[in-house]
Amino acid sequence: MTARIVIVGGGSGGTITANRLAEELEPQIEAGEVEITIVSDNPNHIYKPLYLYVPFGEATLEDASRPLVDLVDHRVNLVFEHVTDIDTDSKSIATAAGSELEYDYLVMATGAIPQPEETPGLGDDEPGHHFYGPEAAEDLRTALANFDEGHLVLSVIGTPHVCPAAPVEFPMIVDQWFRERGVREDIDITYTYPIQRLHGVRPTAEWMVPRFEERDIDSKTFFNVDSVEDGTIETLEGKELDFDLMVGVPEFTASSLVQDAGLGEEWMEVDRHTLESDHAEDVYGIGDVTNLPTSKAGSVAHYASGTLVSRIASEVRGQVPTATFDGKTICFIEAGTEEGTFIEFAYDREPVVRDENRFLHWSKLGYNEAYWLTARGVM
Amino acid sequence: MSESIEADETVDARGSACPGPLMDLIGKIKDVEEGTVVALLTGDEGSKNDVPEWVEEANHELLDIDDNGEYYTIYVKKT
Numbered sequence: 001m002t003a004r005i006v007i008v009g010g011g012s013g014g015t016i017t018a019n020r021l022a023e024e025l026e027p028q029i030e031a032g033e034v035e036i037t038i039v040s041d042n043p044n045h046i047y048k049p050l051y052l053y054v055p056f057g058e059a060t061l062e063d064a065s066r067p068l069v070d071l072v073d074h075r076v077n078l079v080f081e082h083v084t085d086i087d088t089d090s091k092s093i094a095t096a097a098g099s100e101l102e103y104d105y106l107v108m109a110t111g112a113i114p115q116p117e118e119t120p121g122l123g124d125d126e127p128g129h130h131f132y133g134p135e136a137a138e139d140l141r142t143a144l145a146n147f148d149e150g151h152l153v154l155s156v157i158g159t160p161h162v163c164p165a166a167p168v169e170f171p172m173i174v175d176q177w178f179r180e181r182g183v184r185e186d187i188d189i190t191y192t193y194p195i196q197r198l199h200g201v202r203p204t205a206e207w208m209v210p211r212f213e214e215r216d217i218d219s220k221t222f223f224n225v226d227s228v229e230d231g232t233i234e235t236l237e238g239k240e241l242d243f244d245l246m247v248g249v250p251e252f253t254a255s256s257l258v259q260d261a262g263l264g265e266e267w268m269e270v271d272r273h274t275l276e277s278d279h280a281e282d283v284y285g286i287g288d289v290t291n292l293p294t295s296k297a298g299s300v301a302h303y304a305s306g307t308l309v310s311r312i313a314s315e316v317r318g319q320v321p322t323a324t325f326d327g328k329t330i331c332f333i334e335a336g337t338e339e340g341t342f343i344e345f346a347y348d349r350e351p352v353v354r355d356e357n358r359f360l361h362w363s364k365l366g367y368n369e370a371y372w373l374t375a376r377g378v379m
Numbered sequence: 380m381s382e383s384i385e386a387d388e389t390v391d392a393r394g395s396a397c398p399g400p401l402m403d404l405i406g407k408i409k410d411v412e413e414g415t416v417v418a419l420l421t422g423d424e425g426s427k428n429d430v431p432e433w434v435e436e437a438n439h440e441l442l443d444i445d446d447n448g449e450y451y452t453i454y455v456k457k458t
Binding site for chain 1 (some may be wrong): 394395396397398399401402405408409429432433436437438
């Protein structure tokens with residue numbers, strides 16, 4: 001009997017998992033005992049962290065996109081259809097094109113979806129910009145190119161959001177970018193964050209404080225955006241802040257499939273160590289779609305895929321799965337356009353944020369190129 | 380549980396790491412009517428400090444914090 005492994009989603013979590021499973025289970029695939037399928041409504045794989053560089057002219061949308069067919073092992077089936085329904089009782093999924101796929105093991109890798117239309121100040125006909133989508137990143141590039149005086153506000157509106165470092169990086173990059181353009185002294189920069197410090201990860205918040213002061217980046221905490229009108233942000237705490245250019249971090253949600261399939265009230269609810277669904281047999285979650293108590297970052301999906309692949313491969317072989325995920329997360333942090341640092345942490349280990357340097361900035365730029373090897377499951 | 384306080388809404392943020400519980404509470408407070416009592420269930424030790432600080436900042440009312448052993452119940456009234 002053939003074990004059918006179906007992965008919903010072709011982002012980092014889905015692609016890395018598929019490629020590693022194909023490698024791990026090669027003998028079983030060759031013998032016709034295992035089939036691996038990715039179902040994705042996007043034929044391209046997007047490396048979203050590059051969107052941060054698009055507003056500054058340091059990357060293009062084309063740089064961030066590769067056809068999935070070029071990244072995925074030839075032993076993995078690709079189905080480019082939109083999943084409309086998951087039935088965990090009959091162990092099947094249905095698509096908008098009318099296909100029905102049965103599975104023995106299901107991996108949910110549908111990511112986190114930005115909701116600018118649901119976020120105050122963002123979306124069509126709203127004044128705010130963001131960099132969490134292709135058109136939005138390009139629009140922000142145009143807005144920044146035409147901005148040479150006034151007040152720029154970077155506001156973290158929605159949490160949790162993907163790529164926890166990006167809102168830290170944006171003010172520091174834009175500060176130096178304006179300096180290089182010779183307009184910084186005519187521009188004020190303010191960063192806002194919802195809780196009482198500059199970032200959810202405490203050591204990151206502590207690292208930010210002196211650096212923002214050195215760069216003359218103002219900050220406001222306990223700042224939860226309630227409404228945005230006529231160049232003014234109003235908050236739930238009763239504060240007001242005027243702006244000329246607003247960049248917001250939008251709210252994110254999981255695919256509606258999660259709630260519809262009973263896999264979680266908001267995010268997909270999984271065991272933090274085994275990645276197994278809390279609500280259905282033989283269903284796993286990986287990456288941003290899950291409620292794992294860590295960051296929504298590609299590195300989490302990368303490291304978790306090792307656990308997931310080992311556990312599913314053990315199940316397929318009739319062995320007892322023993323691999324567990326410790327919450328390992330790594331994020332590079334750009335500290336301007338020439339220096340960077342990184343943080344590494346896990347469920348039970350707080351990060352140490354080291355001083356930034358040029359080497360780590362270039363490491364990040366190098367990794368942005370090498371990422372495609374990560375997606376292929378090579379590194 | 381605090382016997383004298385009856386919550387109108389409950390936010391179960393157990394299992395969520397900082398700042399998840401506070402952000403879940405803020406999201407709920409945003410959506411409910413004035414006078415609503417929200418109970419936040421949280422296993423995060425930091426919530427004992429974070430939540431009262433935000434409640435004061437936003438001019439809501441902290442009614443009580445119950446220690447249930449493995450988690451806390453923090454009662455907040457929207458004003």
